[in-house]
Amino acid sequence: MNRPLILVTNDDGITAPGIRKLISIMNEIGDVIVVAPNSPQSGKGHAITINSTLSYEELTLDGPQKDFACSGTPVDCVKMALDKILPRRPDLVVSGINHGANSSINVIYSGTMSAAVEAGVEGLQSIGFSLSDLKWDADFDQAEDYIREIVLKTLENPMPKGVVLNVNIPNLKKEEIKGVKVCKQADAKWEESFDERVNPHGRKYYWLTGYFNNMDESEDADETALANGYISIVPVKFDLTAYEYMAELDSIYK
Amino acid sequence: MNRPLILVTNDDGITAPGIRKLISIMNEIGDVIVVAPNSPQSGKGHAITINSTLSYEELTLDGPQKDFACSGTPVDCVKMALDKILPRRPDLVVSGINHGANSSINVIYSGTMSAAVEAGVEGLQSIGFSLSDLKWDADFDQAEDYIREIVLKTLENPMPKGVVLNVNIPNLKKEEIKGVKVCKQADAKWEESFDERVNPHGRKYYWLTGYFNNMDESEDADETALANGYISIVPVKFDLTAYEYMAELDSIYK
Numbered sequence: 029m030n031r032p033l034i035l036v037t038n039d040d041g042i043t044a045p046g047i048r049k050l051i052s053i054m055n056e057i058g059d060v061i062v063v064a065p066n067s068p069q070s071g072k073g074h075a076i077t078i079n080s081t082l083s084y085e086e087l088t089l090d091g092p093q094k095d096f097a098c099s100g101t102p103v104d105c106v107k108m109a110l111d112k113i114l115p116r117r118p119d120l121v122v123s124g125i126n127h128g129a130n131s132s133i134n135v136i137y138s139g140t141m142s143a144a145v146e147a148g149v150e151g152l153q154s155i156g157f158s159l160s161d162l163k164w165d166a167d168f169d170q171a172e173d174y175i176r177e178i179v180l181k182t183l184e185n186p187m188p189k190g191v192v193l194n195v196n197i198p199n200l201k202k203e204e205i206k207g208v209k210v211c212k213q214a215d216a217k218w219e220e221s222f223d224e225r226v227n228p229h230g231r232k233y234y235w236l237t238g239y240f241n242n243m244d245e246s247e248d249a250d251e252t253a254l255a256n257g258y259i260s261i262v263p264v265k266f267d268l269t270a271y272e273y274m275a276e277l278d279s280i281y282k
Numbered sequence: 283m284n285r286p287l288i289l290v291t292n293d294d295g296i297t298a299p300g301i302r303k304l305i306s307i308m309n310e311i312g313d314v315i316v317v318a319p320n321s322p323q324s325g326k327g328h329a330i331t332i333n334s335t336l337s338y339e340e341l342t343l344d345g346p347q348k349d350f351a352c353s354g355t356p357v358d359c360v361k362m363a364l365d366k367i368l369p370r371r372p373d374l375v376v377s378g379i380n381h382g383a384n385s386s387i388n389v390i391y392s393g394t395m396s397a398a399v400e401a402g403v404e405g406l407q408s409i410g411f412s413l414s415d416l417k418w419d420a421d422f423d424q425a426e427d428y429i430r431e432i433v434l435k436t437l438e439n440p441m442p443k444g445v446v447l448n449v450n451i452p453n454l455k456k457e458e459i460k461g462v463k464v465c466k467q468a469d470a471k472w473e474e475s476f477d478e479r480v481n482p483h484g485r486k487y488y489w490l491t492g493y494f495n496n497m498d499e500s501e502d503a504d505e506t507a508l509a510n511g512y513i514s515i516v517p518v519k520f521d522l523t524a525y526e527y528m529a530e531l532d533s534i535y536k
Contacts, residue, residue, distance in 0.1 A: 073357070074327030074390045081487045082476070103327070103391075107490065111474040133403060135522055136328045137357075142390075149387060149471050185534050190469075191524045210532040212523040215444075217403050220365040222336070233335045236361065263524035263531050268389055269466040270445045270517035277517050278464040280439050 032058035032119035032183060035109050035147070038126065039069040039102045039139025042087065042095060046125035049168040050157060051093055053175050054122060057183075060093035061118075063109035065102060065139075070128075072101045072139040074146070084108060102143035110150060120183060121147035124157035124195075125168050125175070131158075131196040131250040131260060132214035132242065141194055145266050148192035153182055155192065160254060161199040170202040174259050178208070187263070194262040198254045209258040214249035216242040286312035286373035286437060289363050289401070292380065293323040293356045293393025296341070296349060300379035303422040304411060305347055307429050308376060311437075314347035315372070317363035319356060319393075324382075326355045326393040328400070338362060356397035364404060374437060375401035378411035379422050379429070385412075385450040385504040385514060386468035386496065395448055399520050402446035407436055409446065414508060415453040424456040428513050432462070441517070448516040452508045463512040468503035470496040 034054045038047040042064035054060045063084070077100045084098040096113055098105045106121065126140040135141045144156035157175060159166055178195055187193070194213075198205065223235040242251045250260035288308045292301040296318035308314045317338070331354045338352040350367055352359045360375065380394040389395045398410035411429060413420055432449060441447070448467075452459065473495050476488040496505045504514035 068333060071330045071332040072327075073329045073396065075329040075355075076325045076327070076391055076490060078325040078490055079322060081479075081489055083485065083487045101329075104490065107474045108476065108488070111476050112478075112488070133520070136396075136399070136403075136520055137330055142327065145390070149390075181534055187531075188527060191527050208535050210528055210535060212525065212528070213521050215521070220361045222362065222365050224366075225335075231337065233337045234362070234366070235335055236330060236332055236358065261531065261535070262522075263527045264522045265524040265527075266387070266390055266522070267467050267469070268516075268518045268520070268522070270519040271466065273442060273445050273517045273519075274464055274466070277441075277515065280435055281462050281464060281515070 033116060034058040034060050035114060035118040035121045036060055036062045037064045037102055037105045037123050037143045039065065039072060040127050041065050041068045042097045044127060045164065046127050046168055050122060050125050051091060053172055055091055055093055057179055061114055062093055062095045063098055063105045063113055065105060066097035066099055069101050069139045071137050073137050074103055074142040075101045077101060077104050082108060102139035103146045106143050106146040118152060121152050121154040122157065126158035127164060127166055128162040129158055129160040129196050130156065130194060131254055132216035135194055135213060135264060144192045145264065148190065149266060151189060153186055155182060155195060157195045159197045159199065170200065170205065171197040174208060190265050190267060191263050194264045196250060196254055196260045198257055200257060204257060205259060206257040208261055209253040211250040211253050211260045211262050212248050213262050214242055214251035215244035216240065216251060287370060288312040288314050289368060289372040289375045290314055290316045291318045291356055291359045291377050291397045293319065293326060294381050295319050295322045296351045298381060299418065300381050300422055304376060304379050305345060307426055309345055309347055311433060315368055316347055316349045317352055317359045317367055319359060320351035320353055323355050323393045325391050327391050328357055328396040329355045331355060331358050336362060356393035357400045360397050360400040372406060375406050375408040376411065380412035381418060381420055382416040383412055383414040383450050384410065384448060385508060386470035389448055389467060389518060398446045399518065402444065403520060405443060407440055409436060409449060411449045413451045413453065424454065424459065425451040428462060444519050444521060445517050448518045450504060450508055450514045452511055454511060458511060459513060460511040462515055463507040465504040465507050465514045465516050466502050467516050468496055468505035469498035470494065470505060
């Protein structure tokens with residue numbers, strides 16, 4: 029195959045160390061165009077910008093790729109790239125490397141994964157990568173070989189329409205990572221606990237905080253794989269229909 | 283059963299005619315607490331507010347319910363309601379009535395449906411309602427009897443964990459609506475077409491626009507049901523795992 033065209037995006041913003049690492053790996057594999065948010069967009073889920081306008085500008089940063097910073101959400105970036113910036117449909121879209129895990133239920137809150145899903149909606153091969161380390165100066169080197177392998181395998185074995193990959197990397201040294209494991213999304217959720225404060229004018233305000241509650245200890249859940257030292261790969265789809273409940277629901281309305 | 287406690291939210295904002303209509307129907311069925319955005323939040327998907335703070339205030343509007351306007355996204359509203367506002371876990375969460383359809387792929391962009399999904403993540407019975415009419419002064423009366431029926435049936439026949447309902451109402455007169463139909467999410471997408479403009483300082487900016495492309499004419503797709511004059515009910519889940527592709531993916535990494 030010719031050198032693939034690869035679109036790179038993320039949700040932490042175009043200058044985040046995680047995306048710069050992903051770009052450097054993709055530069056070895058194909059021709060890279062980056063269209064990523066010009067500001068942090070974590071937790072934006074599948075938000076799009078419809079009541080406001082968007083803009084983008086080309087930046088000169090590092091390496092041979094082209095870099096475009098976009099004012100919108102991660103999903104806006106993918107739409108903008110496809111409609112306005114890329115010279116042709118890309119062979120692959122990669123999103124990340126996110127600073128922080130997007131395993132289990134986090135897939136629905138994550139801007140990184142929503143960008144990957146949006147590319148899937150557009151019928152493109154697409155992968156989101158996340159590292160279980162929230163730190164800005166996290167070490168992204170340990171997973172480099174695995175990311176390269178997953179990208180090359182995906183280019184060689186295209187996924188069916190309607191599926192993208194959610195790849196999570198444990199926060200371990202390279203020699204401690206046991207390999208990759210194909211998993212399901214663990215049944216887990218955030219237990220909310222808003223942090224209540226009072227502003228200088230006497231009005232209450234809140235920070236959204238909480239703790240992660242993993243309710244799924246099954247062997248094939250992504251949280252289990254990560255806890256056991258594996259990189260988890262979950263095939264993710266965006267047809268949300270609960271087919272297994274349709275017949276019963278139908279009987280209620282007959 | 284005792285009078286159920288019902289949480290009502292939406293994405294068009296607490297003063298939108300769609301939510302006021304939904305509140306008036308719910309007041310007949312149970313004790314209602316409204317926690318809805320204080321500003322329009324359409325297209326916010328599953329966004330949450332993590333890099334900024336949140337606040338809410340009680341308003342005095344119409345009817346016997348309690349109304350709270352929250353500064354965040356629809357998903358923030360659900361989290362805030364459960365952690366800070368409701369006296370106990372609600373028996374049902376309803377979101378909408380959205381001004382505009384949330385059928386097919388729109389489920390992932392929709393703040394209305396993301397609020398309903400968030401309630402599902404919290405283990406609650408939950409339904410999102412949308413009307414295929416974007417107008418602010420849309421006529422929400424025609425579906426009143428159907429909404430009441432769907433809510434009562436849901437209270438009588440609780441859904442299994444991990445499932446919520448996406449209900450879409452065609453823009454028809456009451457006598458033209460043929461009934462309700464349990465459906466799957468149609469395979470459809472938006473074809474982007476950014477509207478390019480130039481600001482007074484000579485810089486280009488864009489409005490996200492596009493047209494809806496329904497690629498699914500199957501009898502059981504929600505778009506088909508709506509086009510044929512039915513109210514569509516899609517059972518929606520938030521375990522996004524593409525189970526049907528796991529074995530093949532696994533073989534690629536063996």
